[in-house]
Amino acid sequence: MTAAANQNGRRATASRRLERAGIRDVAAAAGVSITTVSDALNGKGRLPDETRSRVREVAERLGYRPSAAARTLRTGRSGLIGLTVTTYGEEPFTFTEFAYFAEMARAATSAALGRGYALVVLPASSRHDVWSNIALDGTVVIDPPDQDPLVTELYRSGVPVVSDGKPGNCPVTAWVDNDHEAAVLNILEHLSEAGARRIGLLTGTSTDTYTRLSTEAYLAWCDRVGQEPVYEAYPAHDPAAGAVAADRLLARPDRPDAVYGLFDPNGTDLLAAARRYGLRVPDDLLLVCCSESDVYANTEPPITTLSLKPRRIGTTVVNLLIDAIEGVDAGTGTTAGRLFPPRYRTAGTGPPPGTLMPTELIVRASSQPRAPRTTVSPPRPPGEA
Amino acid sequence: MTAAANQNGRRATASRRLERAGIRDVAAAAGVSITTVSDALNGKGRLPDETRSRVREVAERLGYRPSAAARTLRTGRSGLIGLTVTTYGEEPFTFTEFAYFAEMARAATSAALGRGYALVVLPASSRHDVWSNIALDGTVVIDPPDQDPLVTELYRSGVPVVSDGKPGNCPVTAWVDNDHEAAVLNILEHLSEAGARRIGLLTGTSTDTYTRLSTEAYLAWCDRVGQEPVYEAYPAHDPAAGAVAADRLLARPDRPDAVYGLFDPNGTDLLAAARRYGLRVPDDLLLVCCSESDVYANTEPPITTLSLKPRRIGTTVVNLLIDAIEGVDAGTGTTAGRLFPPRYRTAGTGPPPGTLMPTELIVRASSQPRAPRTTVSPPRPPGEA
DNA sequence: CGTTCATGGAGAAACGTATCTCCGGCCTTC
DNA sequence: GAAGGCCGGAGATACGTTTCTCCATGAACG
Numbered sequence: 001m002t003a004a005a006n007q008n009g010r011r012a013t014a015s016r017r018l019e020r021a022g023i024r025d026v027a028a029a030a031g032v033s034i035t036t037v038s039d040a041l042n043g044k045g046r047l048p049d050e051t052r053s054r055v056r057e058v059a060e061r062l063g064y065r066p067s068a069a070a071r072t073l074r075t076g077r078s079g080l081i082g083l084t085v086t087t088y089g090e091e092p093f094t095f096t097e098f099a100y101f102a103e104m105a106r107a108a109t110s111a112a113l114g115r116g117y118a119l120v121v122l123p124a125s126s127r128h129d130v131w132s133n134i135a136l137d138g139t140v141v142i143d144p145p146d147q148d149p150l151v152t153e154l155y156r157s158g159v160p161v162v163s164d165g166k167p168g169n170c171p172v173t174a175w176v177d178n179d180h181e182a183a184v185l186n187i188l189e190h191l192s193e194a195g196a197r198r199i200g201l202l203t204g205t206s207t208d209t210y211t212r213l214s215t216e217a218y219l220a221w222c223d224r225v226g227q228e229p230v231y232e233a234y235p236a237h238d239p240a241a242g243a244v245a246a247d248r249l250l251a252r253p254d255r256p257d258a259v260y261g262l263f264d265p266n267g268t269d270l271l272a273a274a275r276r277y278g279l280r281v282p283d284d285l286l287l288v289c290c291s292e293s294d295v296y297a298n299t300e301p302p303i304t305t306l307s308l309k310p311r312r313i314g315t316t317v318v319n320l321l322i323d324a325i326e327g328v329d330a331g332t333g334t335t336a337g338r339l340f341p342p343r344y345r346t347a348g349t350g351p352p353p354g355t356l357m358p359t360e361l362i363v364r365a366s367s368q369p370r371a372p373r374t375t376v377s378p379p380r381p382p383g384e385a
Numbered sequence: 386m387t388a389a390a391n392q393n394g395r396r397a398t399a400s401r402r403l404e405r406a407g408i409r410d411v412a413a414a415a416g417v418s419i420t421t422v423s424d425a426l427n428g429k430g431r432l433p434d435e436t437r438s439r440v441r442e443v444a445e446r447l448g449y450r451p452s453a454a455a456r457t458l459r460t461g462r463s464g465l466i467g468l469t470v471t472t473y474g475e476e477p478f479t480f481t482e483f484a485y486f487a488e489m490a491r492a493a494t495s496a497a498l499g500r501g502y503a504l505v506v507l508p509a510s511s512r513h514d515v516w517s518n519i520a521l522d523g524t525v526v527i528d529p530p531d532q533d534p535l536v537t538e539l540y541r542s543g544v545p546v547v548s549d550g551k552p553g554n555c556p557v558t559a560w561v562d563n564d565h566e567a568a569v570l571n572i573l574e575h576l577s578e579a580g581a582r583r584i585g586l587l588t589g590t591s592t593d594t595y596t597r598l599s600t601e602a603y604l605a606w607c608d609r610v611g612q613e614p615v616y617e618a619y620p621a622h623d624p625a626a627g628a629v630a631a632d633r634l635l636a637r638p639d640r641p642d643a644v645y646g647l648f649d650p651n652g653t654d655l656l657a658a659a660r661r662y663g664l665r666v667p668d669d670l671l672l673v674c675c676s677e678s679d680v681y682a683n684t685e686p687p688i689t690t691l692s693l694k695p696r697r698i699g700t701t702v703v704n705l706l707i708d709a710i711e712g713v714d715a716g717t718g719t720t721a722g723r724l725f726p727p728r729y730r731t732a733g734t735g736p737p738p739g740t741l742m743p744t745e746l747i748v749r750a751s752s753q754p755r756a757p758r759t760t761v762s763p764p765r766p767p768g769e770a
Numbered sequence: 771c772g773t774t775c776a777t778g779g780a781g782a783a784a785c786g787t788a789t790c791t792c793c794g795g796c797c798t799t800c
Numbered sequence: 801g802a803a804g805g806c807c808g809g810a811g812a813t814a815c816g817t818t819t820c821t822c823c824a825t826g827a828a829c830g
Contacts, residue, residue, distance in 0.1 A: 020542065022816060033780045038818060045819095046778065065542060068520040069457040070816035073785050078454065079518045080505065102487055109506050116512070118519055120465065120505040121494050127501070133464045134503055135453040157405065157450060268683070295680055298653070407786060418810045423788060430789095431807065455786035458815050 021062040030058040041066070072135050081117050081321060082139035083108060084150070086124045086208075098264050099292035100310045101142065104164065107314030108140060115322050124150050138162070138321045143208045144170050160324040164317050165209040166354060174320045175354045178308050180210060183359040184217035184260070187288050187306060190361065191258040195369050196286050198227060200249055200256030202266050204236035211236070214262055230256045236263050246273040250285075258286035258367075267296050267303045267366075287366040302364035312357055320355070406447040415443040426451070457520050466502050466706060467524035468493060469535070471509045471593075483649050484677035485695045486527065489549065492699030493525060500707050509535050523547070523706045528593045529555050545709040549702050550594040551739060559705045560739045563693050565595060568744040569602035569645070572673050572691060575746065576643040580754050581671050583612060585634055585641030587651050589621035596621070599647055615641045621648050631658040635670075643671035643752075652681050652688045652751075672751040687749035697742055705740070 027034045032055060039045030040055035072078040085101060109119045120134065124141075131150075138160040144151050146168035154161050155171045163175040191199050201218045204211040215231070222229045230252065234245035246269040249259060259270055267289040271281060279285045281301055288304045289296070296303040412422045417440060424430030425440035457463045470486060494504045505519065509526075516535075523545040529536050531553030539546050540556045548560040576584050586603045589596040600616070607614045615637065619630035631654040634644060644655055652674040656666060664670045666686055673689045674681070681688040 023818095024816080034817085035781080035819080036779060039779090042818085046776090048778075051778080063542075065517050067458070067816050068518050069454060069461075069463065070785090071518070071818075072454040072520070073452070073458050073787090074816080074818045076454075076785080079515070113508065113511050113515060116515055116518070118505050118507055118511075118515055120503050122503055123498065126498050126503075130464070130498060130501055130503055132450050133453050133456070133501070135457070157448075300685075408788095409786080419787085420789080420811080421809060424809090427788080430809085433808075436808080452786050455815090456788075458785085458817085459787045459789085461815080 021064045023064070023066065026055065026059045026062055026064050029062060030055050078135040078137055079117050080134065080136050081112050081119050081318065082122045082134070082136045083119045083142075084122050084124050084139055085142040086145060086148070100264065100308060103292055104142070104310035104314040107311035108318045111315040111318040112322070115319075117318075117322060124148070138173075138325045140164065140317050140321055141170075141172070143210065144168075144172075145207060146170070160321060162317050162321040162324065164313055166213075167352075168209070172352050173324045174352050176313055176317045176320065177209065177354065177356060178313070178359050179356045180213040180359075181217040183306055183308075183361075184214050185221060186359075186361060187260050188218070188221050190304075190363070191260070191286050191288065191367060192225075194258070194282075194286055194367055196256075196258035198230060198254065198256045198258070200259045201229070201231035202242075202245055202249055202259060202261040202263070202270065202289075203231055203233045204262060205233045206236055211262060218260075228254065230254055239265065242266060243269045243272065246270045247276070250274060250277050250279065257284070259288070261287075261289035264289070264291040264293060267291055267305070268299065271299060271303065282366050282369050286369070288361075297364065301366050304364045304367035305362050307360045307362060309357065309360055316355060316357065406449045408449070408451065411440065411444045411447055411449050414447060415440050463520040463522055464502050465519065465521050466497050466504050466703065467507045467519070467521045468504045468527075469507050469509050469524055470527040471530060471533070485649070485693060488677055489527070489695035489699040492696035493703045496700040496703040497707070500704075502703075502707060509533070523558075523710045525549065525702050525706055526555075526557070528595065529553075529557075530592060531555070545706060547702050547706040547709065549698055551598075552737075553594070557737050558709045559737050561698055561702050561705065562594065562739065562741060563698070563744050564741040565598040565744075566602040568691055568693075568746075569599050570606060571744075571746060572645050573603070573606050575689075575748070576645070576671050576673065576752060577610075579643070579667075579671055579752055581641075581643035583615060583639065583641045583643070585644040586614070586616035587627075587630060587634055587644060587646040587648070587655065587674075588616055588618045589647060590618045591621055596647065603645075613639065615639055624650065627651060628654045628657065631655045632661070635659060635662050635664065642669070644673075646672075646674035649674070649676040649678060652676060652690070653684065656684060656688070667751050667754050671754070673746075682749065686751050689749045689752035690747050692745045692747060694742065694745055701740060701742065 023034055023037050027037045030037065032040075032051070035045070036047065036051065037055050037059070039047055040052045041059060068078075083105060105119075105121070112119045117137070119140075120136070122131065122134075122139075124144075136159055139154055139162075141148070141151055141161055141163045143165035144163050144167050148167075148170045151161055151163070151167070151170040151172060155173075160173040161170075163170070163172045164177070166175055166177045188199055201215065203215045203218075215233075218231065219229055221227075230249070232245045232249040234241040236242075242263065242265050246261070246266065249256070250270070250273045261267060261270055267287065270285075270287055270289070274281055274285050274287075281287050281303075288306065290306040290308065292307055292310055293305075296305050408419055408422050412419045415422065417425075417436070420430070421432065421436065422440050422444070425432055425437045426444060453463075468490060490504075490506070497504050502522070504525075505521070507516065507519075507524075509529075521544055524539055524547075526533070526536055526546055526548045528550035529548050529552050533552075533555045536546055536548070536552070536555040536557060540558075545558040546555075548555070548557045549562070551560050551562045573584055586600065588600045588603075600618075603616065604614055606612075615634070617630045617634040619626040621627075627648065627650050631646070631651065634641070635655075635658045646652060646655055652672065655670075655672055655674070659666055659670050659672075666672050673691065675691040675693065677692055677695060678690075681690050
């Protein structure tokens with residue numbers, strides 16, 4: 001009966017340690033071959049149900065757990081997805097610092113788990129050895145800068161890459177982004193209708209897509225309607241710099257009567273700056289900022305915010321990535337396909353497919369002059385302007 | 386020259402695909418053996434520097450990247466650490482929902498990366514196949530419930546487990562927690578000194594360590610000083626229930642003149658409830674809540690908070706875990722040790738080693754009668770940078 | 771009665787690395 | 801002049817799966 005012990009000669013020579021049971025042990029205990037065990041547990045092959053259940057029972061009894069490492073080595077699939085956020089400045093990473101990232105990451109994790117994948121968080125600035133030590137089936141990159149060497153290398157080594165934020169010059173498999181241009185135009189229009197005559201912008205100095213597209217849309221709008229641009233830029237990763245920039249913006253001689261702040265803390269920064277200058281919101285100053293935080297529902301006054309809907313973005317990004325990962329095998333043919341490495345190929349040339357997702361403007365008191373329901377009466381210009 | 390191609394017979398028979406270069410290819414190109422390549426790249430063995438650098442150069446030229454899966458299989462080490470948060474309720478996971486988790490996770494990720502490990506986020510409620518599909522060197526468990534089956538299984542299969550939150554009956558390798566008892570006593574004392582006669586508690590209905598220990602400390606204190614306990618409990622994972630409970634607490638006939646709220650949103654909840662009942666803070670009601678959010682520095686009035694210092698916890702937990710992981714091999718002997726599975730053994734019996742970490746009470750106006758001046762974060766003058 | 775087929779399953783070859791064992795030279799040393 | 805000792809490196813094995821290939825058996829069918 002237990003003659004099967006002779007089959008695995010190697011194990012017979014080694015003294016029996018208290019190792020975890022392997023597939024060989026299960027096969028021996030069940031009196032079948034390794035193949036049968038593998039097929040039974042993975043639901044493959046042609047086996048009568050009786051054999052299947054018997055093998056499963058034996059495996060359960062022995063506490064058998066397949067080795068993830070061996071499976072990964074054999075199948076070329078790890079079930080792991082990298083989630084990378086390009087780090088601003090020196091800090092390890094600004095993860096969860098802004099609500100956008102936190103929400104996006106949470107949604108991405110959920111979506112991945114729902115499809116049987118797990119997410120591993122890897123800052124782009126991590127030591128190279130950490131990256132190459134992990135078998136990744138694909139990677140989500142949040143807001144890659146132009147010519148990101150990390151993305152380029154990943155792509156070259158055959159790992160699918162989907163970016164959150166339209167990539168500049170990086171070759172990605174696909175990308176997802178908000179329609180920042182439409183969002184900014186919508187806000188500017190909203191503020192104009194609320195009576196704004198001179199709309200200012202609080203923006204960043206970094207070159208990521210979000211900052212760039214938003215600022216360009218603002219400048220283009222200014223050019224179109226004939227307003228002189230009024231904006232201040234600051235390094236968005238510096239939490240203290242935002243307050244300073246907000247102050248600068250409201251201290252200008254050509255002080256705007258409405259401001260859109262591109263970053264999450266801008267709302268409170270602008271509100272505080274307005275108080276310092278004795279400006280009432282919304283009477284003297286209309287305010288909108290981009291934020292996922294609901295604290296702006298309870299500020300005094302509540303502040304109109306633009307939500308980028310990070311949950312939707314995170315879910316979409318992960319689903320696109322997994323589609324690419326799993327689509328690889330489907331496209332490589334029938335028999336010899338298995339021999340091919342899981343290298344993603346772009347169909348011909350041309351830009352990678354991108355998806356634009358809408359944003360949502362949550363209108364609150366800060367952008368509604370006086371009566372919240374009628375916008376007919378234009379506000380009087382603040383001070384002398 | 387390229388006669389080395391004959392050595393790897395397997396590769397010679399298969400038609401040459403455009404696969405990624407393996408260690409064999411490097412060996413062939415450099416005219417050395419696989420062993421030499423491995424040693425040269427990993428800094429092991431005894432090789433002259435000339436050979437080392439030559440092999441490295443060839444590897445670089447071929448764009449060689451070692452297979453993480455193969456290395457993991459061979460060494461039994463993946464460089465991956467699981468980060469598990471027990472899910473409250475139905476939601477996928479409350480990660481990043483509370484600032485505590487977000488901060489703790491961020492610190493843990495940083496600490497892990499600093500030591501060459503990466504973190505993979507895995508809710509305790511994930512499908513079992515996701516868990517067993519990933520080779521984990523160890524796991525951090527946030528606040529495991531009593532008799533957590535997940536922890537038990539992990540521990541049994543030899544994976545080191547370190548928990549954030551003193552475990553009830555789970556066998557963990559080590560644990561870290563705040564000194565909740567001391568923290569609560571400190572708060573109660575602080576409130577008493579501020580003039581409180583009847584201190585109420587807003588607590589949770591769940592059985593996690595934090596809730597349990599804090600509540601018990603409160604009850605013990607009441608018993609000691611002879612005050613009748615005044616508390617309301619609600620399911621902490623329900624964001625709406627907190628406001629209701631806060632309202633209930635202040636509506637009681639034996640209304641407290643000071644309240645400590647165990648959860649992050651309790652501060653605003655209690656403040657809102659106080660307003661509804663026309664209670665002035667801190668004149669009629671002293672307020673403290675446990676929170677990592679700095680919004681309480683700007684509420685009206687600013688609210689005294691207890692910080693659990695999640696960054697410190699996250700860092701400590703990860704370092705303890707990695708110590709355990711890397712300590713395993715050190716303890717298994719010299720020669721035959723390599724054959725042993727990386728199974729962690731507790732030294733004898735007895736409880737697992739635990740570390741208590743201090744908390745920090747940030748005193749603001751809400752718990753100081755009269756004195757409106759805060760001791761932290763003084764207001765910034767308008768003109769200052 | 772011979773041929774085909776479907777069924778149930780076994781054997782063995784990978785996957786790509788790390789590492790244990792061993793071996794040939796050359797140099798020293800008595 | 802022979803016996804170690806060190807240097808530089810090659811061979812082979814094992815890590816634990818998945819999966820390709822192939823075989824034996826018996827039934828169906830002409």
